Amino acid sequence: MFKRMIWPLLFGLVGTALLLWLGVWQVERLAWKQAILADIDARIAAEPVDLPNEIDQNEHRYLPVTVDAEILEDEIRVLASLRTVGPVFRIIRVVQVGDRRILADMGYIRDGQQSDARLGGFAELTGNLYWPDELNSSTPEPDEAAGIWFARDVPMMSEALGTEPVMIVLREPTALPMRVTPFPVDTSAIPNDHLSYAVTWFLLAITWMGMTVFLLWRISKRPN
Secondary structure (H helix, E strand, O other), rough: HHHHHHHHOOOOOHHHHHHHHHHHHHHHHHHHHHHHHHHHHOOOOOOEEEEOOOOHHHHOOOOOOEEEEEEEEEEEEEEEEEOOOOOEEEEEEEEOOOOOEEEEEEEEEEOOOOOOOOOOEEEEEEEEEOOOOOOOOOOOOOEOOOEEEEOOOOOOOHHHHOOOOOOOEOOOOOOOOOOEOOOOOOOOOOOHHHHHHHHHHHHHHHHHHHHHHHHHHHHHHHHO
């Protein structure tokens, strides 16, 4: 009987150990991801500084800044979605900061407000520098006729509007009556599925061990 059990037992123990190791690895990845998200949250919420003269996308991602700017009339509307609101449009404007032209994500308007007047003017803008990663193989090309884009592609938007490839996402509304609600940067779009992965691996380990025990029980009941 022992000879008949040794290989199923060995197979069951190795499989269970492997699944447990994968679960522990995902727990470690969860702690790693949580530390990264906490660091990003701290960077987003830090005290704003002046706009750097030379901007590096990797170094200055999420950097909070405050600028005195003129909000110009050039505008791009980017189709987006809010869980509590539904379809919305992000309003991307050109802003003049001294002799520099950059992009500003002013916030969102609801569907049906596209034709509302949103006058520009001088204002103090506070937000975070951000280069979203929203493009994928299924993202449609911008609808130039309707003036609607389907992703915030900073390089492409800056080329279309003649600005530096830099965008500030406002976290506070401006003093101007633009009727745009800020849509600030946060970490909600960064995936963090490691806990669910860990639970899955641990449940598979329990199932694997249970199946092994059941198989060994069946073998023990076989006649010699």
